[in-house]
Structure formats: C-alpha cells, structure tokens
Amino acid sequence: MTTNETALREQICVLAKSLFDRGLTGGSTGNISARTDDGGLLVTPTGSSFGRLDPGLLSRFDAGGRHISGHPPTKEMPLHSAFYETRTATGAVVHLHSAHAVALSLLDDSDPDNFLPPLTPYAIMKLGKVALLPFFLPGDPAMGAAVRGLAGKRSAVMLAHHGPVVAGRDVEAACNAIEELEDTARLALFTHGMARRELTETQVRGIVTKFDVEWES
Numbered sequence: 001m002t003t004n005e006t007a008l009r010e011q012i013c014v015l016a017k018s019l020f021d022r023g024l025t026g027g028s029t030g031n032i033s034a035r036t037d038d039g040g041l042l043v044t045p046t047g048s049s050f051g052r053l054d055p056g057l058l059s060r061f062d063a064g065g066r067h068i069s070g071h072p073p074t075k076e077m078p079l080h081s082a083f084y085e086t087r088t089a090t091g092a093v094v095h096l097h098s099a100h101a102v103a104l105s106l107l108d109d110s111d112p113d114n115f116l117p118p119l120t121p122y123a124i125m126k127l128g129k130v131a132l133l134p135f136f137l138p139g140d141p142a143m144g145a146a147v148r149g150l151a152g153k154r155s156a157v158m159l160a161h162h163g164p165v166v167a168g169r170d171v172e173a174a175c176n177a178i179e180e181l182e183d184t185a186r187l188a189l190f191t192h193g194m195a196r197r198e199l200t201e202t203q204v205r206g207i208v209t210k211f212d213v214e215w216e217s
Contacts, residue, residue: 002037004036004037005036005037005042006055008034008036008042008171009042009055009056009058010055011171011172012032012034012042012044012053012055012058012171013053013054013055013058015032015171015172015175016030016032016044016050016051016053017050017051017052017053018175019050019096019175019179020049020050020051021051023099024096024098024179024182025050025096025097025098025163026097027049028047028048028049029050029096029097029163030044030050030094030095030096030097030163031043031044031074031076031080031094031095032044032092032093032094032095032171032174032175033074033077033080033084033092033093034091034092034093034170034171035084035090035091035092036060038062038063039062039063040060040061040062040063040068041059041060041061041080041084042058042059042060042061043058043059043060043061043073043074043077043080044058044059044073044074045057045058045059045070045071045072045073045074046071046072046073046074046075048071056070057070057071058070058071059071059072059073059074061073065081074095075138075139076095076138076139076143078139078140078141078143078144078145079093079095079143079144079147079165080093080095081144082143082144082145082146082147082148083147083165083167084167085148086147086148086150086151086152087152087155087167088152089169090155090167090168090169091168091169091170091171091173091174092167092168092169092170092171092173092174093165093166093167093168093174094165094166094168094171094174094175094178095163095164095165095166096163096164096178096182097162097163098163098164098178098181098182098185100182100185100186100188100189101158101163101164101181101182101185102161102162102163103185103189104116104158104185104188104189105132105158105159105160105161105162106160106161107192110132111132112131112132112133113129113131113132114129114130115129115130115131115132115158116130116181116184116185116188117184117188117198118198118199118203118204119184119187119188119191119196119198119199120184120187120199121199121207122180123180123181123183123184124199124204124207124208124211124213124215125207125211125213126176126177126180127155127156127166127177127180127181128154128155128156128213128214128215129154129214129215130154130156130157130158130164130181131150131154131156131157131158132157132158132160133146133147133157133158133159133160134146134160135159135160135161135162136159136162138162143159147165153214154214155167155168155177155214156177156178156181158181164178164181164182165178166178166181
C-alpha cells in the first residue's frame with residue numbers, strides 16, 4: 001500500500017466521522033468513494049457507520065472495477081460508478097441522508113431541474129444546478145442509469161425521499177460541496193412560504209461567469 005493510499009484511507013475516515021459527529025448522516029447511512037493513484041477506488045463498506053470506519057477495512061477496487069480487498073462495498077456502487085463514468089474529472093463521490101435536504105425533496109414545489117433555490121453564491125459556486133431525481137429503492141441500479149442519463153452535466157443530484165449525492169475533484173471538495181447543499185436546503189426550509197429575497201437572475205449569471213460554473217444544462 002502506497003503512502004498516498006494510506007493517507008487517503010485516513011482522510012476518508014476523518015471526514016466521514018466529522019459528517020457523522022455533526023448529524024449530517026446517522027446510523028449506518030451514507031457512503032463515500034475516492035479514486036486512488038492507480039485508477040482504482042476506495043469505498044466505504046456496506047452497513048458501516050461513518051462514525052466508526054476502519055481505514056484498513058475500506059473496500060478496495062482495482063482500475064478494472066474488481067473488488068480486490070477489504071469489506072464488501074456499499075450497495076450504492078452503481079450510483080458512484082455512474083459519476084466516475086460520466087464525469088472524468090471526478091475524484092470522489094459522497095452520498096448522505098442529511099435531513100434538511102431530504103425534507104426539501106418532499107415538497108411539491110421543488111424544481112426537478114434546479115432543486116436548490118438561489119439563496120447564496122456558494123451553493124451555486126460549489127454545486128451548479130442540482131438535479132432532483134425521483135424515488136428509487138435503495139441500491140437499485142436504476143439510480144446509476146438516471147445519473148448516466150444526465151450525461152455528465154451535473155456534479156450533484158438529490159434522490160427524492162433519500163439523500164444528496166455529490167461528485168468532486170477529491171474527497172474533501174466533495175464533502176465541502178455536499179455540506180453546502182445541506183446548508184442551502186436548511187435555509188430553504190427556514191424561509192419556505194415567506195416573502196424571501198432570492199438571488200436575481202442577473203446576480204446568478206454574474207456568479208456563474210466569474211467562477212466558471214457549469215450551469216446551462
């Protein structure tokens with residue numbers, strides 16, 4: 001095992017515990033995958049708690065997609081694989097069952113093409129447009145097919161009644177982005193039904209242009 005892989009294993013566990021300790025995903029929910037230097041993947045095991053991960057027991061895949069060591073991986077592998085296959089710059093994928101994002105997905109007025117209302121510049125910068133996908137049974141390969149159907153044009157999706165999934169250039173970036181998604185969902189719920197001031201189309205366009213955000217699709 002290389003020094004870089006050892007560090008990545010430890011980083012996954014540290015970040016996962018931070019998410020768990022702050023209530024962003026509970027019990028044995030949520031999963032993380034990250035690309036290794038040799039083109040393989042490290043993946044959190046099925047049924048594991050983010051609060052008690054063992055770096056040495058993470059699921060290890062080789063560059064050909066074969067599980068070669070560690071505990072069996074999360075059942076959401078089709079979801080993770082879809083992001084790696086359609087977004088070549090993806091270095092990590094994070095999936096949570098964060099409460100505010102799930103709650104927002106239950107509202108009838110959610111926009112499937114642009115799930116998060118434009119409330120802060122940082123959600124736009126880190127996430128672009130978030131697609132709201134319909135309900136799937138946990139572990140259903142159809143979730144991966146739905147992500148592939150986006151043709152790599154979204155770095156983040158919200159699974160209705162389930163939780164958010166975010167792809168990033170590395171595991172820290174993906175974790176930061178999914179936290180931004182949850183924070184924005186919480187703001188949206190706090191202000192739902194109020195006469196709130198959202199960012200204007202001109203303001204959104206300014207953010208998209210200045211920070212080179214994927215936005216059109």
